[in-house]
Amino acid sequence: MNDQVAMIQLEQEQIQQLPTAYRVGPITVTPNIILAPMAGVTDSVFRRMILSMGGCGLVSSEMTNAASVSPKLLQRHKLLDYLPEERPFTMQLSGNDPDLVARAAQTIQELGADILDINCGCPSPKVTGGGHGASLLRDLPKLRQVLRAVRAAVTIPVTLKFRAGWDEQHLNYLDTAQIAEEEGIAALALHPRTREQRYTGDADWSRIAAVKRHVTIPVIGSGDVTDAHAALWRLHTSGVDGVMIGRSAMANPWIFGQIAQLRRGEQLFVPAPADKYALLQRYFTMCLEEMPERLALNKLKQFISQFQIGLPGSAAFRASIHHSTSAADAWQQLEAFFASYIELAQIAA
Numbered sequence: 001m002n003d004q005v006a007m008i009q010l011e012q013e014q015i016q017q018l019p020t021a022y023r024v025g026p027i028t029v030t031p032n033i034i035l036a037p038m039a040g041v042t043d044s045v046f047r048r049m050i051l052s053m054g055g056c057g058l059v060s061s062e063m064t065n066a067a068s069v070s071p072k073l074l075q076r077h078k079l080l081d082y083l084p085e086e087r088p089f090t091m092q093l094s095g096n097d098p099d100l101v102a103r104a105a106q107t108i109q110e111l112g113a114d115i116l117d118i119n120c121g122c123p124s125p126k127v128t129g130g131g132h133g134a135s136l137l138r139d140l141p142k143l144r145q146v147l148r149a150v151r152a153a154v155t156i157p158v159t160l161k162f163r164a165g166w167d168e169q170h171l172n173y174l175d176t177a178q179i180a181e182e183e184g185i186a187a188l189a190l191h192p193r194t195r196e197q198r199y200t201g202d203a204d205w206s207r208i209a210a211v212k213r214h215v216t217i218p219v220i221g222s223g224d225v226t227d228a229h230a231a232l233w234r235l236h237t238s239g240v241d242g243v244m245i246g247r248s249a250m251a252n253p254w255i256f257g258q259i260a261q262l263r264r265g266e267q268l269f270v271p272a273p274a275d276k277y278a279l280l281q282r283y284f285t286m287c288l289e290e291m292p293e294r295l296a297l298n299k300l301k302q303f304i305s306q307f308q309i310g311l312p313g314s315a316a317f318r319a320s321i322h323h324s325t326s327a328a329d330a331w332q333q334l335e336a337f338f339a340s341y342i343e344l345a346q347i348a349a
């Protein structure tokens with residue numbers, strides 16, 4: 001049964017009854033609205049930008065292959081880099097060799113992660129082909145071994161992020177959740193699509209609610225939370241302990257703050273063109289300060305491809321950014337596009 005019922009806006013009284021925090025071992029995650037890990041997106045710059053805007057209680061590294069977590073390889077990729085202001089900080093590992101994942105987990109603990117998350121959901125053939133990510137859903141005894149080995153190797157809390165199953169014929173989210181609880185996993189995050197669905201169809205939150213009823217550890221729901229009202233609606237109707245926001249954080253990075261505003265009974269902040277311009281400027285500046293120009297430009301292109309611009313001419317602007325070949329070129333496109341809207345707003349004011 002799918003639960004795509006019409007979402008209704010909650011009354012303030014109902015909002016006040018929603019949970020605002022949950023615990024992962026010794027760590028209190030508050031607010032209980034968290035940034036979903038997104039490979040290629042949620043690097044330290046993106047995470048710090050989101051955290052600085054308020055309303056986000058926890059962030060995570062991008063998924064990192066356990067085989068690449070050695071002091072030598074860590075110098076080559078920056079996937080586990082983070083700054084103190086990102087705490088509490090989660091690092092996410094993928095892997096299917098219990099000993100190897102356990103060794104990587106120890107390194108992660110030494111790197112100072114507050115929480116270690118195991119990925120059991122990535123649908124990418126490159127990842128599942130190696131038996132990692134969602135592939136573990138096809139071998140729950142192996143998943144159990146991995147979790148047991150990791151739990152024995154570290155003292156920091158271990159969490160699990162998983163999908164509903166490999167395909168509709170093999171939905172095993174309740175079994176997966178139960179194994180995780182039995183192995184001492186501190187919290188679960190379910191993205192309720194199957195591996196076969198990738199990102200198609202709807203995220204069926206009735207599956208998340210079923211997991212919440214099935215285990216006693218905290219359960220976080222992930223999938224299709226498109227705005228602030230939807231986040232609170234999901235908390236209300238599914239009974240979960242927290243909500244994860246992925247793609248909507250790129251489309252509308254203000255969403256976390258907007259959820260906090262709803263909770264305080266305030267009017268939602270609606271970003272004006274000047275706010276959007278300032279955010280893109282800040283993001284691009286941070287990228288340019290911290291990475292090579294080519295990578296920074298790619299990050300800007302990726303962000304703008306998802307960012308809700310909501311102004312006439314957005315599609316042409318996106319295309320022009322997409323075709324820019326240097327930072328200088330991109331700056332010029334940014335300025336040219338937003339200048340007219342900001343001037344108009346100033347005249348109107």
Ligand SMILES: Cc1cc2nc3c(=O)[nH]c(=O)nc-3n(C[C@H](O)[C@H](O)[C@H](O)COP(=O)(O)O)c2cc1C
Nearest residue numbers: 036037038039062063161191222223224245246247
């Ligand atoms: C570009 C992209 C990269 C992702 N990378 C990861 C990842 O590294 N680890 C992970 O557990 N989930 C990853 N996900 C899944 C998200 O964390 C999230 O569960 C999913 O996108 C559904 O939530 P949403 O509808 O809020 O985006 C990724 C999703 C996207 C769109």
